[in-house]
Amino acid sequence: MRILRVIASMNPEHGGPCQGIRNSIPALQQLGVENEVVCFDSPNAGYLGMDGFAIHAIGPAKGPYAYCAALQPWLIENFARFDAVIIHGLWLYNSYGTYKAWKAFKKNNSKFPKLFVMPHGMLDPYFQKAKERRVKAIRNWIFWKLFENKVVNMSSGVLFTCQEELLLARQPFTPYSPNAELNVGYGIPNPVAFSQEMLTAFYEKCPQVANKPYIVFLSRIHPKKGVDLLISAYNSLYKNNKTIPALVIAGPGLDTDYGKQLKATAGDNIYFPGMLGGNSKWGAFYGSEAFILPSHQENFGIAVVEAMAAGKAVIISDQVNIWREIKDGKGGIIVKDTQEGALSGLEQWVNLTPDQKTAMGVNAQNTYKKFFSIEQAALNLKTIFEQQING
Template structure:
C-alpha cells in the first residue's frame, strides 16, 4: 500500500507524538509498504535545518518538509497545502495526526475531494482535560472543519481503551480502532552500565534517584510531583529528584518557583533534554520513574522506563494506567500529592517490590508494545479501511461532489 502520514512537525522537542509518528511509519515500511510523511520544518521559534519540499529518507520512510509560516501556532504552511492538493490522489490511505491544525483542515478536505480514505489520530486532544483548553478557539475550528473531518473520516485511532472512552462524547459515533504506541526493542538490547549517569553528578552518589522524564509542560503534573517529593523527604531524606526533558514554554521557571517554595532546591537536578545513550543512562540509573500527569494520551516515556527495568509510578490520567495496574507493572495513583507521596515512599522503601515491578514492566512492553507487533495491527486497520472505501466509493463521490459545490 501507499500510505501518507501528515503531521504538524517532527522536531524532537515536541516529545512522544513525534517519535510515535516516525516509529509507526518505520514499522509499516519494514512490512513492505511505501510510506511517506508530510510535515513542516517547525522547531519551536526556529526551523529545523532540513531540505524543503524534497524527499529525505529516514529508516525506509520518505519524509518531506515544508516551510512553516505565520500564524505558527496553527502549523500554517501553504506549500504543504499545495503538496497535499496535488499528491493525495496518489495514496491508498492517509493518516493524519492531531486536531485543530492547518494540516488537519487541508488533509480532510483533499481526501474527501479525491475519494481517498483517511484516518485521524487525535493523540489525546479529545481527552476532556485537553478538550476544554482554548475552548473558544477550538469551537471555531470545529465549526469550520473539525467536526466535518471527524464525521467523514474512515475512523479514529486511539492508543488505549481509556483514550477511546474519554473521546467518545466528541466523535459523533465515528469508528474507533485501538493501536498502541511501541518501542523498537533493538534500541534497548544493550543498555548503559549502571552508574553512568550518576557519575556525572556527585550529589547523586548514595542517593535514591526519583526521575521525571518528560516535557516540562502545564499538563505533566510537576506541581503534584514537587509537593509529593517534598513530603517524601521526611521518610527518605536520602532521595534526589532529577527532572529531565525539554522546556518548550519556559514552564521550568514555574517549576523552580515551586521547588523554592518547598525549600528543596538542593535536592533537585535539572538536566535538560537527553537523547540516545544519555537518555538510556538516566532511565537505567533511576530508582523510580514518576509521571503524575493531568492528561496523557499514552506515555511513551513510561514504557521506555519499563523496558529499562525501572519501576514506574503514574497518575490515573496517563491512559495506559489500566494495563499497568492489571499486570502489576506499575503503581497508579490519583492526581494528589499526598497519594503520590504515599506510593513513592513505599516503592523507595521496598527494593524487592520495586525490582519485581520493574521486571513485570519490561515483560509487559515485550508482550504488547513492540513496533513489530504494532505495525501489524496498524496494517490490518489500513487494509480494512482501504477495502471499505473501495466498496463505498460511488456513494462517497456523490457526497464529495455535493460538499465541493458548497465550498
C-alpha cells in the same frame, strides 16, 4: 501499501506524536508498508536527514493555527501515490487543510486514498475541562463546530492508541459520529541493550546523581504533567527522610516561566539535567530505581513505556490512559493526579523491599512485551488498514 503521514512538526523536541511516527515507521517497513511524512517545518530544519524515511518539510507555517499555504497543492499533487493518509493531531491546519484537499481530490479522481485521523488524545475531555485551558477550550469548541467535526466524522475513520482513548473521545463534542472507531494500539521499539556508555552519557548531563539512587521524571516540563505536584510531594517527603532516592526531572521546558518557577521551588536532592536523548536518555532510565509521571492527562505516555521496556517500575497517575494494563500486570504504582497522590506513590515506592522493587520492574517489562511492543502495534495497523482499504 503506502501511507502518508501529515503532521504540523517533526521536530524531535516536540516529542509525543512525532516520536510515535518515528517508532512505528521502521516496524511497518519490516512488514512491507512504506511511509512518508509531510510537515510544516522549514526545509532547513536541523533534524532533517537524520531519519530513515522521507520527510517533506514544506513550511514554515504561519501563526498559532500553523497555516501552511503549500499544504493543499502538495497533497493534490501527491495523493495518488498513497493508499492511506493519516492526519496526526487536531486543532491545527494540518487537520482541516488535509481534509479539504482530500475532499477536492475525490471530486476529480475515481481512485483516492483512505483518510484517517489520529487524535493522539486531543479529544480527551481533560482539554475542555481544565481551568487553565478555558480560552483554548472555547477555541476548540468553535473549531469543532466550524470544521473539525467534518474532519472526524467525514474521514474514513479515527485511529486510537488504546481503548480508554477511544471511549473518552466520545464525551466532549457533538456531533460525534465517525465512520469507524479503530483501536490500532501503540508501541515502542525494543530498547538498545544497556551499556556503560549510557550511564556515562547521563552522568555527564546530571553528575549530581552519579552512582546514587534516583527516581526519574522524563517528559515535557509543562503544567499538564503534574511536575509542580511532584516537586511539592518530594520536598515534603525529603524533609522527613533524607535517605530517599534523589529526584531527576528531565525534559525540555525549563526556560519557560513554569520551568523557572519549578526550579525556584525545588528543594535539595532534585536535579534538572534538561532534555535527554540517545544514550543519555537510556542511561537515565537504566540507572534509575523507578520512573514517575503524575500527569493530569496522558494519552499513551511513550516515556512511561520506554521505562517499562528498560525493566523499570513506573509510578503514574490514573490519568495516563494505559494505567489499567500496568495495574493488571503489577508493573507499577497507580495514584491520583494530586499532590497527595504523588506523595503516596513516592511513599509506597520507598517502603518496598529491594526484592519487591525488582519484581515490579520485571513485571513492568513483561507488561511492555505483552501490550506495547512496536511490532505488535505495526501489525495491528497494517491488518486494520488492509481491511479498511480492501473492504
